[in-house]
Amino acid sequence: MSDNIKLADLLLPNIDKTPDYYENLYPARNLPEGARVVRVAPSPTGYLHLGVLFASLVNRITATSSGGVFFTRIEDTDKKREVEGGIEDIIGGLARFGITIDEGFISGTEQKGDYGPYQQSHRAEIYQTYVKELIRQGLAYPCFCTAEELEATRNEQEAKKIRTGYHGEWAKHRNITFEEAKKLIDEGKPFVVRLKSPGNEDNKVVFEDAIKGKIEMPENDEDFVLLKSDGIPTYHFAHAIDDHLMHTTHVMRGDEWISSVPKHIQLFRLLGFKVPKFAHISPIMKLDGGAKRKISKRKDPEAAVHFFAEEGFMSESVIEYLMTIAASDFEDWRRANPDKSYKDFKFNLKKMSVSGALFDGVKLLDVSKNMVSRLSSGQVYGFVTAWAKEFDTDFYNILTSNPEYSKAVFAIDRDVPKPRKDIAKWNEVKEYFSYMFEEYYTPDFTLPENIAKEDAVNFLKAYSEVYSPEDDKQTWFNKIKEIAPTLNFASETKEYKANPEAYKGHAGDLSTVLRIAITGRRNTPDLCSIMQVLGKDKCLERIKNAIRG
C-alpha cells in the first residue's frame, strides 16, 4: 500500500465510499439543448440582502429564458456566522418577491429535487469522499499549522515583501510523510486538509466570463484549505463538488468571487470535472459622501429587502426596477410590452452591466408609480390593508371598518383610462388621502392670495344652495360656472385670460375655494369624485365650517 493511500485512510478512516458512488447517484440531467442549470447559494448569515435578491432574479430569468433549472443551495459551512431563521428569511423572502424555485430549498424547511441534500452541512460525507480521493492521488495533504504559526509566516512574508500565503516553500506540511502525520495525529493534533497545488504563478489561466468577457489571471499556486479542522469544506471545495454533482452549467454569482476563479478552475480540473461557465454579477452600489461603494447591510437600510416591505413598495415594483438594472434592453422591451410579465422577457447575459450600478431610489419611485397606477381600486385596497395590517394597525382598523368606503376612496381617479400616478408606496396612502378619513382630516381654510376671503365665503354660501350629491362632473362644474359671474368671476378661464382686469378671477379659482373648504388642501385628485365619496353630510358640514371661519 502506498503512503498516500495509508495517509488517506489515516485521515479519513470512516469514509468507505468512492467518488464513483456519487457520480452514479447523481447522473446527468435530462434537459434540452441549451437549457441552463443555475443556482443561488446563499449562506444563512442574516436576512435577505438586496444583492442576493438581485442575483436570484438574474439566475431565475436565465433559467426561464433557456428552459433550464433554477435551484437553491444553502451554504452553511460556517457555523459560527449562522443566524437562526436565516434560511426561512432568505428562501421565504425570495418567494415573496415572486422568485419561483424549481429545486433545492423551497421554504425554510422543505427541499425537493434529485440532487440533494441541498444544504452543505448535510453533505460532509460527500466532500470527504472526494478529499480522500485527492489525498490518495497525492493531490492533497494534512496541515497541522496553528493559527499562530500561520500568522507568524504571514508576518515574515510581509517583512520580506514576499507574496503572502501558504504556497511553495512556505507550505510547511506540503511534503509531510505518512509517519510524521501519524505521529501528530496520535498526539491528537487538529489538522486541515490542503490542496497540493500543482499551479505556477508564472502561468496564466484564461477564462471567458459570460458577463465580463475574457479574463486572464495567474494560475493558483496556493495550497488553500479544502477541509477545515471540523471536517467541513471551505466554500471553494464545496462549490466544486456541489456544482459538479448538481450539474450546474452556469455559475452566476457576485463578482467578489472573480479573484477566486483560478482556484475553482484548478479544482474542477484536478477532480476531473467539466468546468462550468462563469458569470460574475456586478454589485449594486450606493453613493456615500462622494464615493461609490457596494451597498452594505450595516450602513444602508435598503440593503435589507425587508426595508421595501416596510416602506410599502410592491415586490413587483422592486423586481421591475431590478430588471432595469439587470438588463439594459429591458425598459425598451417593457415599453413595447406593457402588459406582459417580466418573466416573458428574453434575457441575455451580454446585456448586463460590467460595472456596478448605483441604486437609484428615485427611479424606483417612478417605476413603482407606474406599477401602482395600473392597479384597480380593489387591488389597491388589498395591498394597502395587507401593508397596514403589519405596519400601521390604526390605519388598518379604519380601512377595514368600512371596506366599501375605502375602496370608493381608492377608486377616485383610478378606475379610469388615464389613472393618476401619485402613489409609489403604501406608506404614502394615509397622508395622501387623509382628508377622506375624519380621524386624519385637518381643516385648513387658508386661501391663495389672489382670492379674497369675502368672495370665498359668498361663493361657498351660494354653492351650498345649489349643491347636490348626485351631480356628475359636468353638472358639478356648471354650477360653479353659473355662480362665477355673480361674484364678478369669469365662467371660462379663456375669458379671464383674455381680459384679466375685468374679473376678480375665474371659475377655476372658485373650485379651488371649494377644494380647500372640503379637503383643507389646494391640490387634490378630482374634487367632484371626492365629494361624491365623502357624501352630502360631510361636504355640507365642511363647507359650513369654512364659512364660519
Added chain:
RNA sequence: GGCCCGUUGGUCAAGAGGCCUAAGACACCGCCCUUUCACGGCGGUAACACGAGUUCGAAUCUCGUACGGGUCACCA
C-alpha cells in the same frame, strides 16, 4: 502593496473603426393641455476621465497615467 476589473450627461445606459453633429429612460427646466395637482404631448440643459500611439478616420483598437471598485482567511 500584489493580482484582477472598470471609467459615455446628476443617475441607469445605447454604442462593438466611418451610420455619432453620441440614442433612450429617470431627475431637472420651459411650453402646451387643463377647474387644482398629477397624467399626457412637445421642447430644452447636460457626457465619451486624461495623455500618447495605430489608422485616411477612434467613444470604439494599443500603451501609459489618474480615479473608482473587488480580492488577497480553517468567511462565504
